[in-house]
Amino acid sequence: MSCVICGFYANSGKLCFKHAAAAKNLVENYNVWKNAFNISFEEYLHSIIKNRDTGVWAADVARYIIESGDDSILQEQL
Ligand SMILES: [Zn+2]
Incomplete structure (x- = not known):
């Protein structure tokens, strides 16, 4: 799985460690x-x-959520 924002390797979930x-x-x-x-x-x-x-x-994260409407990436961080 790669980061939905930058395409870099995502260890778990939809984000790389920087964006997570x-x-x-x-x-x-x-x-x-x-x-x-x-x-x-x-x-x-x-x-x-x-x-x-x-x-x-x-x-980057804020822009992604506004454009995609996908705030599930934040729920993963809770
Ligand atoms: Zn990323």
């Missing part, structure tokens, strides 16, 4: 943002892409 780590951070950060800013998950993903401080790996 970014997806995990994304989920953890959302729990913080949700309480602080009261935003929806979709708004959060858009903020991640726009925010220049966000790592490129996290932006």
